[in-house]
Amino acid sequence: MEKQKYLILDQGNTRCKAQVFFDGEVINNQNFASIEEAFDGFDSSIVNCIFSSTRNVTEKTKQRLASIFSNFIFLTGDTPLPILVDYTTKSTLGPDRIANAVGAWNKFPNKHVLVIDIGTCMTFDFLHAQRGFLGGSISPGMRLRAQAMNDYTDKLPLIEPEANTKLIGQSTSECLRSGVVKGIQAEIWGTIDFYRSYYPSLIVVLTGGDLSYFDYGLKNFIFADSKLTTKGLYQILLHHVQ
Numbered sequence: 573m574e575k576q577k578y579l580i581l582d583q584g585n586t587r588c589k590a591q592v593f594f595d596g597e598v599i600n601n602q603n604f605a606s607i608e609e610a611f612d613g614f615d616s617s618i619v620n621c622i623f624s625s626t627r628n629v630t631e632k633t634k635q636r637l638a639s640i641f642s643n644f645i646f647l648t649g650d651t652p653l654p655i656l657v658d659y660t661t662k663s664t665l666g667p668d669r670i671a672n673a674v675g676a677w678n679k680f681p682n683k684h685v686l687v688i689d690i691g692t693c694m695t696f697d698f699l700h701a702q703r704g705f706l707g708g709s710i711s712p713g714m715r716l717r718a719q720a721m722n723d724y725t726d727k728l729p730l731i732e733p734e735a736n737t738k739l740i741g742q743s744t745s746e747c748l749r750s751g752v753v754k755g756i757q758a759e760i761w762g763t764i765d766f767y768r769s770y771y772p773s774l775i776v777v778l779t780g781g782d783l784s785y786f787d788y789g790l791k792n793f794i795f796a797d798s799k800l801t802t803k804g805l806y807q808i809l810l811h812h813v814q
Contacts, residue, residue, distance in 0.1 A: 575594065575595055576594075576618075576619070576620055576813070577592055577593065577594050577599075577615065577617060577618045577620070578592070578593040578594075578618070578620045578621075578622075578806060578809050578810070578813075579591075579592055579593075579614070579615070579618045579620065579621040579622075579641070580592075580593065580621075580622055580802055580805045580806055580809070581607060581610065581621065581622065581623040581624065581637075582624050582625075582668075582671075582801060582802060582805060583606070583607050583623070583624065583625035583626065583627055583629075584626050584627075584668070584691070584692075584781070585626055585627065585691075585692045586781075587603050587604065587605060588603070588604045588605070588606055588607050588609070588610055588625075589601070589602075589603055589604075589802070590602045590603075590604065590610050590613070591802055592615065592618065593806050598802075600615075607623070607625070607629070607633060607637075608633065611636070614640060618641065619641055619642045619643055620641065620643045620809055620813055621637065621640075621641035621643070621644050621645070621809075622644075622645040622646075622647060622805050622806075622808060622809040622812075623637055623644070623645070623646050623647065624647040624667040624668065624670075624671055624801075624805055625667065626666060626667065626668055629646070634646050643812065643813060645808070645809060645812055647667040647670060647671070647805070647808065648663070648667065649661075649662035649663050649664060649665035649667075649670065650662055650663060651670070651808065652811070652812070653670065653674060653808060653811065654674060654677075654678075654807060654808065654811040655673060655674055655677045655699070655704045655705060656703060656704025656705065657670075657673075657704055657705045658700075658703050658704060658705065658706050658707075659705060659706070659707050660707075666695070668689065668691075668695075668801055669689070669695055669697050669708075670705075670804070670808075671800075671801045671802075671804035671805045671808065672687045672689055672695075672697060672777075672779060672800050672801055672804055673687060673697055673699055673704075673705045673804065674804035674805075674807050674808055675797075675800040675801065675802075675803040675804030675805075675807065676699055676777050676800065676804070677699055677704070677705075678803065678804070678807045679777070679797075679800075679803075680775050680777075682701050682702075683699075683701055683773070683775050684698075684699070684700060684701050684771040684773055684774045684775065685698070685699040685774070685775045685776075685777060686698050686699075686708075686763075686764065686767050686774055686775070686776045686777070687699070687708075687776075687777050687779065687800070688760060688763075688764075688776065688777070688778050688779070688780075689779050689780040689800075689801075690713060690714075690756070690760075690778065690779070690780035690781070690782040690783055690785070690786060691713055691780040691781045691782060692713050692715065692716060692781075693710050693711065693712060693713050693716065694710070694711050694712070694713050694756065694759070694780075695708060695709070695710050696708040696709045696710075696763055698767065709763070711759065713756075713782060714733040714752050714753065714756060714782055714785070715733070717751075717752045717755070717756075718730060718731050718732075718733060718748065718752050721748060721751075728744065728748065729744065729745060729748070731745050731748045731749055731752070733749060733752050733753050733782075733785065734749055734753070735753075735784065735785045737749045737750055737752075737753040737754060738750060739754055753785060756785075756786065757786060760778075760786060764776055764794075773793075774793065775793050775794075775795070776793060776794040776795070777794075777795050777796075777797055777800060778790075778794065778795070778796045778797070779796070779797050779798060779799075779800040779801065780798075783796060783798055
């Protein structure tokens with residue numbers, strides 16, 4: 573079988589990433605403000621495409637993509653996957669969570685895995701070694717927490733989180749940063765400890781746009797993979813092509 577190119581379109585809250593895979597490797601990587609901006613730059617030789625979006629997508633956009641690519645997948649909670657999914661409301665399951673789960677399962681098959689995606693929201697998603705994806709939890713990410721404290725108080729300023737945040741803030745801004753960054757750090761390690769009390773062999777994978785704030789000092793069986801979502805989308809597309 574002749575090797576083919578695979579286009580991965582991943583539209584998040586702030587940008588749309590377009591990556592082309594060939595022979596299992598990324599050969600082209602571009603960023604756009606939106607999927608509409610990306611239309612004119614597609615390689616005409618590509619027939620396989622998967623589109624994942626955390627934003628609302630119009631039917632017109634989906635139809636246009638389907639007309640461009642003969643093998644097109646718009647990822648939803650109802651899309652057939654290469655893993656088991658034991659989740660009550662599949663139709664509301666975010667595509668980024670789906671892709672992360674598939675990427676983690678492909679990397680660590682038949683293992684207990686906790687995927688932590690640190691972005692606009694922070695998601696904790698658990699894959700059971702036998703039962704597949706079970707679900708997890710969702711909480712606000714760094715900027716949502718900072719924005720909420722500014723929005724719902726009269727005097728607290730809006731701060732920009734920093735990676736090297738002091739534990740003991742000595743100004744109001746430093747205290748807010750400590751609350752946001754160190755609070756999330758404590759939530760991450762605390763949640764890992766909760767899961768490990770039930771699953772001692774648990775493998776943890778960290779990913780997401782704000783990964784760099786929290787990927788220092790990783791312990792055993794904790795891995796950082798900033799491309800986990802893309803890898804998962806690629807595996808889902810392969811599942812439909814092969």
